[in-house]
Amino acid sequence: MNQKNKKMIWYEVDLDVFLFGKETDYIQACNQEEAEIIALKRASNKFKCSINQIEVLCCKEKAI
Numbered sequence: 709m710n711q712k713n714k715k716m717i718w719y720e721v722d723l724d725v726f727l728f729g730k731e732t733d734y735i736q737a738c739n740q741e742e743a744e745i746i747a748l749k750r751a752s753n754k755f756k757c758s759i760n761q762i763e764v765l766c767c768k769e770k771a772i
Contacts, residue, residue, distance in 0.1 A: 718770035719743035723751050726761035740767050 716736045721743055723731045731751055737743035744764050752759045 714738045719747075719767055720770045721747035721767045722765040723747060724763045724765050725751055725755050725757065728755050728757075730765070734770060740769075743767055 716738060719735045719737060719740060721733050721735055723733065725731055731754075733747045733750060735743040735746045735750075737746055744767050747767075748759050748762055748764065751757075751762050755762075
């Protein structure tokens, strides 16, 4: 299956950012792993910190 045919799903990703606390982000991605990576990069840019300082607490499909 190529990229164009993949179904995008909404994920709720809970993160713990060192010194900043808990952060929840809603990500549209093809799978859970991709959603976690996107959420980590967004939080890293938002808080100007290393991805190593962010922990994924939970990642689940968002009920619509």
